[in-house]
Amino acid sequence: MKVRKSYLLLASVTVWILLGRLLNGTHTLQIATYENTPFTSFVGEKALDLRGNRTESPAFIYFFNPIRGAIDGFVQMIRNLIAVPGQNSVIPVIGWLGVVAIVAFVVYATSQWRTALLSVSLLLACGALGMWQFTMDSIAMTLAAVLLSLAIGIPLGIWAGLSDRVLKIFTPFLDLAQILPTLVYMAPIALVFMIGAASATIATMIYSIPIAIRITSHAIRSLNQAPVEAAESMGSTNMQKLSKVQIPMAKQMIVLGINQTVMAAVSFVVIAALIGAPGLGKPVIDALIIRNVGQGFVAGFAVVFLAILLDRSTSAAAKRQVSFIPPTQKQIKTKRLTLIVAGILAVVSVFVSRTMLWAAVWPKEVTIAPQVAKVTNDITAWILENLTIFTVGFKDLISYGFLNPLETQLAASPWYVTVGMIVALALIIGGTRTAIMSFVLSMAIVLSGLWYEAMLTLTQTIVGCLLTMIVGLALGIWTGRSDRVEKVLRPFLDAGQTLPAFVYLVPMLGLFGPTRFTAIATGIVYSIPVVVKIVSEGIRAVPQTLIEAATAAGSTTRQIITKVQLPAAKKTILLATNQGLIYVLAVVVIGGFVGAGGLGYLVIAGNSKPELQGKGLIAGVAILLLGVIFDRIMQAGARRSS
Amino acid sequence: MSSASPMISVQNVWKVFGNNPEKVIGSADANLSRTELRAKTGNTIAVRDVSFDVAPGEVFVVMGLSGSGKSTLVRCMTRLIEPTQGQLQFEGEDILKVDEKRLRELRKTRFSMVFQHFGLLPHRKVIDNIAYSLEINGVKKDDRHARANEVIELVGLQGYAHAYPEQLSGGMQQRVGLARALAVDPQVLFLDEPFSALDPLIRRDMQQEIIRLHYELGKTMVFITHDLSEAVKVGDRIAIMRDGAIVQIGTPQELVANPADEYVANFVRDIAKSHVLTLKHIARKAEPGDATDGPELPSNTIIRDAAQVILQSHKPVRVNDNGTALGIVSSEDVLRLISGGV
Numbered sequence: 001m002k003v004r005k006s007y008l009l010l011a012s013v014t015v016w017i018l019l020g021r022l023l024n025g026t027h028t029l030q031i032a033t034y035e036n037t038p039f040t041s042f043v044g045e046k047a048l049d050l051r052g053n054r055t056e057s058p059a060f061i062y063f064f065n066p067i068r069g070a071i072d073g074f075v076q077m078i079r080n081l082i083a084v085p086g087q088n089s090v091i092p093v094i095g096w097l098g099v100v101a102i103v104a105f106v107v108y109a110t111s112q113w114r115t116a117l118l119s120v121s122l123l124l125a126c127g128a129l130g131m132w133q134f135t136m137d138s139i140a141m142t143l144a145a146v147l148l149s150l151a152i153g154i155p156l157g158i159w160a161g162l163s164d165r166v167l168k169i170f171t172p173f174l175d176l177a178q179i180l181p182t183l184v185y186m187a188p189i190a191l192v193f194m195i196g197a198a199s200a201t202i203a204t205m206i207y208s209i210p211i212a213i214r215i216t217s218h219a220i221r222s223l224n225q226a227p228v229e230a231a232e233s234m235g236s237t238n239m240q241k242l243s244k245v246q247i248p249m250a251k252q253m254i255v256l257g258i259n260q261t262v263m264a265a266v267s268f269v270v271i272a273a274l275i276g277a278p279g280l281g282k283p284v285i286d287a288l289i290i291r292n293v294g295q296g297f298v299a300g301f302a303v304v305f306l307a308i309l310l311d312r313s314t315s316a317a318a319k320r321q322v323s324f325i326p327p328t329q330k331q332i333k334t335k336r337l338t339l340i341v342a343g344i345l346a347v348v349s350v351f352v353s354r355t356m357l358w359a360a361v362w363p364k365e366v367t368i369a370p371q372v373a374k375v376t377n378d379i380t381a382w383i384l385e386n387l388t389i390f391t392v393g394f395k396d397l398i399s400y401g402f403l404n405p406l407e408t409q410l411a412a413s414p415w416y417v418t419v420g421m422i423v424a425l426a427l428i429i430g431g432t433r434t435a436i437m438s439f440v441l442s443m444a445i446v447l448s449g450l451w452y453e454a455m456l457t458l459t460q461t462i463v464g465c466l467l468t469m470i471v472g473l474a475l476g477i478w479t480g481r482s483d484r485v486e487k488v489l490r491p492f493l494d495a496g497q498t499l500p501a502f503v504y505l506v507p508m509l510g511l512f513g514p515t516r517f518t519a520i521a522t523g524i525v526y527s528i529p530v531v532v533k534i535v536s537e538g539i540r541a542v543p544q545t546l547i548e549a550a551t552a553a554g555s556t557t558r559q560i561i562t563k564v565q566l567p568a569a570k571k572t573i574l575l576a577t578n579q580g581l582i583y584v585l586a587v588v589v590i591g592g593f594v595g596a597g598g599l600g601y602l603v604i605a606g607n608s609k610p611e612l613q614g615k616g617l618i619a620g621v622a623i624l625l626l627g628v629i630f631d632r633i634m635q636a637g638a639r640r641s642s
Numbered sequence: 643m644s645s646a647s648p649m650i651s652v653q654n655v656w657k658v659f660g661n662n663p664e665k666v667i668g669s670a671d672a673n674l675s676r677t678e679l680r681a682k683t684g685n686t687i688a689v690r691d692v693s694f695d696v697a698p699g700e701v702f703v704v705m706g707l708s709g710s711g712k713s714t715l716v717r718c719m720t721r722l723i724e725p726t727q728g729q730l731q732f733e734g735e736d737i738l739k740v741d742e743k744r745l746r747e748l749r750k751t752r753f754s755m756v757f758q759h760f761g762l763l764p765h766r767k768v769i770d771n772i773a774y775s776l777e778i779n780g781v782k783k784d785d786r787h788a789r790a791n792e793v794i795e796l797v798g799l800q801g802y803a804h805a806y807p808e809q810l811s812g813g814m815q816q817r818v819g820l821a822r823a824l825a826v827d828p829q830v831l832f833l834d835e836p837f838s839a840l841d842p843l844i845r846r847d848m849q850q851e852i853i854r855l856h857y858e859l860g861k862t863m864v865f866i867t868h869d870l871s872e873a874v875k876v877g878d879r880i881a882i883m884r885d886g887a888i889v890q891i892g893t894p895q896e897l898v899a900n901p902a903d904e905y906v907a908n909f910v911r912d913i914a915k916s917h918v919l920t921l922k923h924i925a926r927k928a929e930p931g932d933a934t935d936g937p938e939l940p941s942n943t944i945i946r947d948a949a950q951v952i953l954q955s956h957k958p959v960r961v962n963d964n965g966t967a968l969g970i971v972s973s974e975d976v977l978r979l980i981s982g983g984v
Binding site: 224226227228229230231232233234235236237240244245248249251 | 720722745746747748749750751754755757758759760761762763764765774775777778779819822826832
């Protein structure tokens with residue numbers, strides 16, 4: 001059976017290549033970037049109508065506009081607190097010294113002084129990079145989005161944790177949210193809620209609420225059921241059970257969920273600069289647009305620092321919850337005393353930051369931004385001058401070796417040949433239902449008029465995913481087999497997962513210049529950590545007895561890997577590939593910024609060019625369809641292999 | 643038990659898991675084996691037509707292997723699991739008919755439960771674990787702590803009131819579980835394999851503890867176990883369950899002396915009969931050649947306790963049941979029983 005499947009795959013690929021060669025250049029459905037099809041111009045007009053309706057349609061007057069107003073007001077309130085001056089003021093309510101003091105106090109109170117020190121240093125570094133106000137804006141945006149997300153996500157998560165039926169209703173949405181590339185839903189939201197902080201906050205919430213729901217419901221579900229049953233046997237009401245037993249016991253994991261929600265929010269807030277989010281995303285985008293790597297690095301460092309700051313402070317709070325045993329009386333007393341002192345210091349600092357100008361506005365003289373920009377620009381220049389052999393060599397190798405042939409095959413073949421191939425793949429890997437679904441979704445892309453661009457994006461995603469899997473599998477097997485490697489790599493993998501994808505574009509742009517390869521390289525770097533993590537977990541999950549049995553039978557290490565561990569971890573590896581595909585796709589489309597073309601470019605262009613708005617919106621949908629096709633085929637494959 | 647009004651009365655209780663459970667009961671499917679039924683309808687019969695009474699002050703043991711339905715049965719009795727069909731009375735009150743509110747009230751005041759895996763709240767100190775049910779009863783903090791301290795004393799946990807469960811050993815944790823169950827002074831204690839998770843030595847201590855508590859407090863107990871020697875030790879009567887149904891109910895002596903079928907016989911085989919049976923069970927008619935003037939012993943003497951007298955006597959012992967002679971027991975009879983014969 002297995003043999004036949006691989007033969008079938010080989011045969012269909014051969015047929016596909018032959019047909020592609022034979023019919024090369026015909027029926028490619030290629031249209032110029034600025035050309036609209038009747039469908040895209042129809043959607044563009046509808047979007048325009050929608051905009052015009054903002055002051056007339058009841059849906060806007062009574063629903064969307066009030067929501068926008070409320071969220072805008074909320075965000076503005078927080079921004080006025082730390083980032084921008086309010087209406088009758090020239091400085092924010094709390095100046096930089098006050099913010100630093102409050103962060104130090106809060107982090108100290110929820111974890112330990114070392115984390116507090118780290119947080120303060122990171123914050124000061126952001127200021128020294130000349131990014132104080134942008135950083136504060138990002139914090140304000142993140143805070144607003146996180147508070148709203150948790151206010152919605154935690155109760156819904158608890159509900160889904162308690163009721164199977166609710167979870168069943170939520171699951172498809174939660175699954176969709178996981179594969180939804182971030183770029184896709186920004187434009188539709190901006191269309192309804194206008195470019196600005198409200199849209200950015202709502203888009204961020206759509207990204208982070210599912211994470212809060214997922215982890216909270218998992219926290220409630222994975223509880224030790226014995227105490228819950230005991231509480232029920234003692235006559236607790238459902239409310240008492242929840243408030244006195246389930247929530248206190250789930251608290252630790254819920255705090256972890258808050259950490260994940262914060263990280264999702266901060267990475268999205270950066271990208272949401274595309275639809276007008278104030279904050280650090282703006283200088284990054286500006287630098288990318290003018291291809292100033294040094295300037296991009298300055299803003300990028302600030303993003304990285306902010307991400308580390310938020311991650312360390314919230315995950316330290318989660319770690320502190322590990323034991324239910326509280327500290328002794330004496331420890332409590334000492335902590336209380338130092339907290340009071342720290343609290344007084346914080347209050348004084350806030351007061352000073354409201355009265356003294358030096359403590360209110362970050363002093364412009366204190367900056368290392370020009371130096372950082374210069375150093376990174378110099379390094380980039382040096383690399384471009386001296387290491388071109390490697391960078392350009394590698395780029396050309398991948399471009400001529402993989403990208404161009406595959407692009408020719410996918411995009412320059414007639415559309416029906418490629419659709420046929422996708423359906424054949426789906427049939428062999430996933431079965432009839434997957435094949436039908438793939439056919440319908442592929443045809444939707446064909447009919448949207450953006451088939452050619454979709455094939456460009458598909459090419460980049462496949463090549464990116466292939467390279468990701470080569471590196472990810474090797475590293476994943478290595479980390480899965482060695483505790484020492486795991487220990488060394490773990491911090492990097494964790495850090496890699498918390499950084500916004502956007503930030504990786506900057507160094508890649510420096511290395512490879514504005515090409516599609518930059519987008520692919522960013523996608524690879526972004527998705528390797530998650531692939532390595534999943535693969536190594538899969539390798540570790542292979543029962544030790546199997547390996548012992550194989551060793552006892554005299555297998556070599558290589559045989560153990562290829563004949564025991566890899567086959568046993570096959571399902572996990574397929575799931576890792578799926579994650580890799582989804583991650584690479586999400587980043588490759590963002591790479592539309594740096595010359596990657598394809599659907600991503602249309603989405604971004606649609607944001608800024610009114611005549612391309614319809615095309616941009618449809619491109620977003622096409623990206624989503626591509627993602628769903630990948631996901632369905634890979635998931636079905638994983639299901640079948642188990 | 644012929645007691646006039648039972649504390650608990652269980653009549654024809656069924657629990658069927660799966661879709662449309664009512665349809666299975668009464669149909670021909672109910673007679674299928676578990677695997678056959680699951681294959682056919684997807685249902686599993688966990689409790690099959692179970693009936694028994696528990697008298698006030700009695701320790702009633704339900705014994706069975708894992709999967710026999712004993713844990714489901716005890717949960718049905720407090721409606722932690724809703725029975726599919728049957729009657730269930732507690733002091734004459736129909737438990738299956740009461741509403742949520744009354745059920746909670748019964749749980750808060752009349753019966754409490756002890757769990758195999760303790761079920762202690764990890765985020766609460768011992769004292770607040772024990773006071774939990776008083777807390778949800780609305781008892782003030784000082785009062786409930788006073789009561790909790792009483793039961794802490796009762797189960798021998800002095801000095802641990804402010805410890806957290808994870809700081810205690812398994813045996814200690816189950817003492818907390820016991821104390822928590824006793825805190826509301828319930829009429830009935832349901833114990834679901836309370837000592838199965840403990841080390842053998844600790845288990846023995848805790849069994850003694852239960853016997854002591856029963857002696858001191860006289861609570862009615864329903865005790866679930868998979869360990870026959872434990873059942874024999876603590877139980878006034880034992881119900882043996884298999885595949886959801888009760889195979890036999892009786893005192894330990896009755897089970898050992900007259901097992902209802904092969905299954906029960908297999909179970910009780912490993913029990914040291916001399917520790918359970920009385921002289922009544924092995925007394926036989928005197929045969930020609932037997933001396934009939936040996937020492938006399940009452941018929942309800944446990945054989946182990948009578949062994950020394952019998953083995954030291956040169957003549958068979960005469961067994962006396964309230965004045966009527968039941969027969970004789972010789973040294974050979976005792977030795978044969980101890981060495982594994984009948």
